[in-house]
Amino acid sequence: xxxxxxxxxPIYVQMAEWIEENIISGTFPEExxxxxxxxxxxxxxxNPATALKGVNLLVDKGIIYKKRGLGMFVAEGAENKLRxxxxxxxxxxxxxxxxxxxxxxxxxxxxxxxxxxxxxxKK
Amino acid sequence: MSTIxxxxxxxxxxxxxALSDINLTLKENCIYGLLGRxxxxxxxxxxxxxxRNFADSGEVLVDGIPHCENDNALGKLxxxxxHLLYLPxxxxxxxxxxxxxxxxxxxxxxxxxxxxxxxxxxxxxxxxLSTGYRSIAKIVNALACNADVVFFDEPVLGLDAxxxxxxxxxxxxxxxSRPATFVISTHLIExxxxxxxRAVVIKEGxxxxxxxxxxxxxxxxxxxxxxxxxxxxxxxxxxxxxxxxGGLKTIYIKGKLDxxxxxxxxxxxxxxxxxxxxxxxxx
Numbered sequence: 001x002x003x004x005x006x007x008x009x010p011i012y013v014q015m016a017e018w019i020e021e022n023i024i025s026g027t028f029p030e031e032x033x034x035x036x037x038x039x040x041x042x043x044x045x046x047n048p049a050t051a052l053k054g055v056n057l058l059v060d061k062g063i064i065y066k067k068r069g070l071g072m073f074v075a076e077g078a079e080n081k082l083r084x085x086x087x088x089x090x091x092x093x094x095x096x097x098x099x100x101x102x103x104x105x106x107x108x109x110x111x112x113x114x115x116x117x118x119x120x121x122k123k
Numbered sequence: 124m125s126t127i128x129x130x131x132x133x134x135x136x137x138x139x140x141a142l143s144d145i146n147l148t149l150k151e152n153c154i155y156g157l158l159g160r161x162x163x164x165x166x167x168x169x170x171x172x173x174x175r176n177f178a179d180s181g182e183v184l185v186d187g188i189p190h191c192e193n194d195n196a197l198g199k200l201x202x203x204x205x206h207l208l209y210l211p212x213x214x215x216x217x218x219x220x221x222x223x224x225x226x227x228x229x230x231x232x233x234x235x236x237x238x239x240x241x242x243x244x245x246x247x248x249x250x251x252l253s254t255g256y257r258s259i260a261k262i263v264n265a266l267a268c269n270a271d272v273v274f275f276d277e278p279v280l281g282l283d284a285x286x287x288x289x290x291x292x293x294x295x296x297x298x299x300s301r302p303a304t305f306v307i308s309t310h311l312i313e314x315x316x317x318x319x320x321r322a323v324v325i326k327e328g329x330x331x332x333x334x335x336x337x338x339x340x341x342x343x344x345x346x347x348x349x350x351x352x353x354x355x356x357x358x359x360x361x362x363x364x365x366x367x368x369g370g371l372k373t374i375y376i377k378g379k380l381d382x383x384x385x386x387x388x389x390x391x392x393x394x395x396x397x398x399x400x401x402x403x404x405x406x
Contacts, residue, residue: 045291
């Protein structure tokens with residue numbers, strides 16, 4: 001995890017996103033344990049309260065849950081939930097801004113679609 | 124778990140007013156960063172809290188009890204500072220043994236395991252240690268004493284990057300396994316910023332700031348761009364500092380950054396703890 005201590009995003013949000021990233025990529029599969037906040041705080045030299053805040057953010061979202069006496073586990077269906085959330089974000093962050101930029105440059109809807117197809121084919 | 128209340132503490136050395144009317148509460152189980160420029164009064168304040176020096180006026184309460192000449196109260200505190208308070212001819216191991224007499228919860232096994240991790244030979248006399256290893260010996264002592272409130276005055280003095288990293292990690296591990304209050308005074312703010320829960324800033328003997336790190340992140344931001352545009356934006360806002368570079372101007376502003384209000388031609392960035400510190404304490 002790369003933490004940007006001075007970044008605009010609070011550290012606990014960065015930490016929550018790091019866990020989400022690992023769930024989506026399959027590094028932390030569903031129903032498996034994730035690293036404890038004490039381990040994370042010591043490894044990344046962040047305050048344990050900050051680490052706990054990041055984890056609680058995901059508990060509130062239902063992405064992870066606490067097994068008493070054992071630790072934090074990835075919830076069933078978490079990966080799908082996160083993917084759908086990211087899809088919505090993708091639309092807002094990339095598609096909307098793409099359309100806005102295209103409008104500025106007088107790129108037509110058809111041209112945009114052609115460009116996207118071209119981009120997809122390239123891969 | 125102990126709370127320390129610092130009430131109206133003032134101290135002068137001759138004509139120099141080192142501390143003026145400091146009021147501050149150190150809450151239990153919190154990692155503090157005590158920040159200030161050279162000569163700001165950090166060490167003086169910590170020395171007074173630890174009864175190593177006397178205040179001209181005011182008092183320090185440990186769990187509600189005045190700490191002066193009170194062994195019970197002082198036994199809850201430990202301070203690691205540049206000064207070596209043990210006999211220089213003492214071996215590292217004997218320093219630990221001697222400290223263990225004062226701290227009932229002293230963990231000798233843990234102290235020795237830390238020494239192994241640092242590769243510090245406990246049979247060496249304190250006077251034979253290098254500056255870095257002398258700091259390490261005192262750090263180990265401070266972490267092992269299991270006091271409720273541990274003060275670190277410039278703990279990483281002379282430590283290389285690897286050892287500094289170890290110190291930050293071990294302090295957090297200690298905090299996780301046995302919650303206590305840690306007060307860390309350091310000039311390497313950026314390195315310690317992530318672990319600091321609350322920052323206390325002293326400037327010229329006065330308390331300037333006592334705030335949660337999370338809140339500090341939204342205390343200031345900078346805008347930079349064409350001088351006229353930057354000035355126009357900063358009009359009516361509380362300016363901390365200004366810098367000019369050719370026609371480019373950077374203005375540091377107090378308050379929370381709201382990107383939606385920043386004109387396209389200006390760049391904006393939140394102030395880090397270190398940057399905020401620099402601009403607040405620049406005289």
